[in-house]
Amino acid sequence: MRSNDYVKLVLILLIVAFSALIAFFPTVFTKEATIVDSKGTPKTVTGPAFPYRLGLDLKGGIHVVLDAVDTPEQPVTDEKIERAIAVLESRVNKLGVSETTIQRQGNLNRISIDLPGYQNKDEAMAILGKTALLQFKDADGKLIMTGDKIKDAQAVYGQAGNGLGQEWHIVMTMTPEGRDAFKQATKAAVAQTDEKKRIIAVYLDEELLMKPSVKEEIDSDTVSITSGSGDPTEKQAWSQQYALLIAGGALPIKLSSDPAELRVVGASLGQDTVNNVYLAAILALMLVGIYMLLYYKGMGLVSIVALAVYATIYLAALLIVGAVFSLPAIGAAIISVGMAVDSNVIIFERIRDEINEGKTPTSSVAQGFGKAFRTVLDSNITTLVGCGVLYWLGTGAVKGFALTLSFGIFTSFFTAVFVTRFIMDMIIRFWKPEPGSPMFKFFYGNGGAA
Missing domain, CATH: 3.30.1360.200 (Gyrase A; domain 2)
Structure with a gap:
């Protein structure tokens, strides 16, 4: 790999590792706070620096x-x-x-x-x-x-x-x-x-x-x-x-x-419902991954990796800013998952179009990302404008919905144009199946040039 590829790889690994520690190992980063106990005595307690904050x-x-x-x-x-x-x-x-x-x-x-x-x-x-x-x-x-x-x-x-x-x-x-x-x-x-x-x-x-x-x-x-x-x-x-x-x-x-x-x-959603929400989020990610794998095959595997990176960074970002996990916020998070997959769909379809025109994988990936970038950017900007209006005019849960969705948009854009692009570049550089071969069709579909 070239030197800038090493830099990109290290940067991605560091971001993912840091995000995973925050999202899945909350006791790694802790902070102290002074509170007053039931007897009125001040005491210092230690807890997660980035806790999961549940709404009313x-x-x-x-x-x-x-x-x-x-x-x-x-x-x-x-x-x-x-x-x-x-x-x-x-x-x-x-x-x-x-x-x-x-x-x-x-x-x-x-x-x-x-x-x-x-x-x-x-x-x-x-x-x-x-x-x-x-x-x-x-x-x-x-x-x-x-x-x-x-x-x-x-x-x-x-x-x-x-x-x-x-x-x-x-x-x-x-x-x-x-x-x-x-x-x-x-x-x-x-x-x-x-x-x-x-x-x-x-x-x-x-x-x-x-x-x-x-x-x-x-x-x-x-x-x-x-x-x-x-x-x-x-x-x-x-x-x-x-x-x-x-x-x-x-x-x-x-x-x-x-x-x-x-x-x-009172908690309108009991603990069983909360657990079901978490289960639904996991199932949504799995079903989306399965669909991408069945439809795009090899490139679907890339989207699954990118989706896992997206989910980790997105969750960590919400915890860092202290977002409150209420029902509207969880709804916004699920919507942002669909937007993250949609960005990959647009990119992969452009790559397939280039492959079907007989272009090489290297050229197809470069032009596919280039043509899809404007579409992905425009769709994200229009959604961000809507989020901005909701945050400006809304209150309480509406602001939480807008904030959560906005972070999802930024994260999905990063994973689509940076993480997915890096993975695809590494694949076409180190793996060159013969055009028309079963492995080529599995990854890129039909067509392609040597």
Whole structure:
């Protein structure tokens, strides 16, 4: 082989090997995440870096739609909605809920949140609906700093430094700017002659959380906040909930306290149906492969190899981008399989036409791919345009359908014009059956020249 052929071979093998590891061996690539367990204790868990994410229709869970409220203080803009989505994602991730989908509903000022596998509606709204604007103020109401000066917040059980022994509380870690601001504020509070003014009030969404007395100047990166009242169970719940809100950051816009939609969704498709879907996908690939083998014989074998490469790369690509496997997405994947085969059909028919005109295999393959390329490209572009319109105007499952189909189009185009072409080039270079011989007819059909 020529040097560029070696490069192509190595590139194809690397892409296929990497894709196979992601698609079929999910534990090879892992990542760590910090979540809060049922006792409110932060812990680090390790899971697949590219997990299979099932949608609500396959797994069940909670579906919430929140309206963005336009106010003079916090006007709603496209940028703020995107920032709000990022904040909500941060909060949900700390809940340990995987396979979540948070997105804007079309061009509306609405945010849709799907929490597969999650069942607690009240807790979901408590976490998602609050603005979580944290403010520290002195006794005169002067702002000391806001929550953006907080790097992290965790609910822990231990000594809170208030002389009350072991209890649930929030430990906040501040940025250097926050530490300096807090130091100056506590220094000023200690200097007050009126004992009632030796306080720092902590507000969350303009609601007073606490106003502890300042006994001394605090020069530390960490600060503890306690609920001040309640039994241990209530303090645990309070610490866990508000630590999540503080760590997740403040929402840049106000979200409606009364959600436009809030419902617990049962898995409309049971596990047996999910297994049947997977079985159907495998059978579809097998039946398509058998048809290609019976109709195109030798070139059908090439299409089977290309189809296997396509399926591996396609599945890996969906996992890398975090696509959610819902019923519409699976439908789009099945459609893209047909498009992948269709590209090979167009190419093989052009090659057969050239062979039947008496041309050599080398010339037939080159001209067959050349003539088929424009047709394959045009068909893929028109489908991509349709996907783009669906993604732009659609919401939820429609966007998932469009995204999944788009990735299938790109992958099928790559395998058709690159992988299939490389295999065919290698065959005609190293295998030269006599025109008219049984092996020649098996692979190319009738016709051909020496």
